[in-house]
Amino acid sequence: MDLQIAGRTALVTGGTRGIGRAIAELFAREGASVAICARDAQAVTETVADLAKVAPRASGRALDVADGDAVRSWVAATAEEFGGLDMIVANVSALAIGAGEAAWRAGFATDILGSVTLVDAAMPWLERSAAGSITLISSVSGREVDFAAGPYGAFKAALIHYAQGLAYQLAPRGLRANSVSPGNTYFPGGVWARIERDDPALFASALALNPTGRMATPEEVARAVVFLASPAASFITGTNLVVDGALTRGVQF
Numbered sequence: 001m002d003l004q005i006a007g008r009t010a011l012v013t014g015g016t017r018g019i020g021r022a023i024a025e026l027f028a029r030e031g032a033s034v035a036i037c038a039r040d041a042q043a044v045t046e047t048v049a050d051l052a053k054v055a056p057r058a059s060g061r062a063l064d065v066a067d068g069d070a071v072r073s074w075v076a077a078t079a080e081e082f083g084g085l086d087m088i089v090a091n092v093s094a095l096a097i098g099a100g101e102a103a104w105r106a107g108f109a110t111d112i113l114g115s116v117t118l119v120d121a122a123m124p125w126l127e128r129s130a131a132g133s134i135t136l137i138s139s140v141s142g143r144e145v146d147f148a149a150g151p152y153g154a155f156k157a158a159l160i161h162y163a164q165g166l167a168y169q170l171a172p173r174g175l176r177a178n179s180v181s182p183g184n185t186y187f188p189g190g191v192w193a194r195i196e197r198d199d200p201a202l203f204a205s206a207l208a209l210n211p212t213g214r215m216a217t218p219e220e221v222a223r224a225v226v227f228l229a230s231p232a233a234s235f236i237t238g239t240n241l242v243v244d245g246a247l248t249r250g251v252q253f
Helices: 018-029 041-051 068-082 101-126 151-173 191-198 200-209 218-229
Strands: 009-013 033-038 058-062 087-090 133-137 176-182 240-243
Touching: 009 018, 009 068, 009 101, 018 033, 018 041, 018 087, 018 218, 033 041, 033 068, 041 058, 058 068, 068 101, 087 101, 087 218, 101 133, 101 151, 133 151, 133 218, 151 176, 151 240, 176 218, 191 200, 218 240
Parallel strands: 009 033, 009 087, 033 058, 087 133, 133 176, 176 240
Antiparallel strands: none
């Protein structure tokens, strides 16, 4: 299938590792110019160098998405450099699992305001695109109560609502918005790799919940994200695509 991505531009937050890195790499392999951000400057530099081997253009900036001014500056500079924006993916999460006020504030600043700021900053350029799309990375924890209940689950649920609201509001303007809810996703250096090392009992119990007997790979999630973001999904908007290997049992109407 031709995703009709070649020659377009994509912007991905948190693009140096895990799901975000896999999304950026797939956009690049499909022929899009790709811009990423992350907090680790060295990781950004190294990732951009790798993306530049396959993408028409690749760029990146070290920033914290909770810093609204930094996000707005980056989006504007990227749009100027690339001559516009077509597809944006809000991928960063604070992974705020806990009950304290600090966790709630971190989750809100990163997961919610980071996504809202990105969308608002990109909107002038998305409106000029013939294939403007917004994709927010949520989680199965936003659909059901699990061990991440609290700020993480609440804000991931809010992202699904936000994406569907955007879809309704932006459809008359030719823009699409969707969310993707991954299940447990394993990659070296990721949260589940750390849990496997530090809390093998929790890791084993989480693994046992999935009837496939394994967790997702970042590449499997990225394929869903890039398809939804692409013009190939031109009549899909306002959906929440669950990528969890049948982990969750709730029926999504």
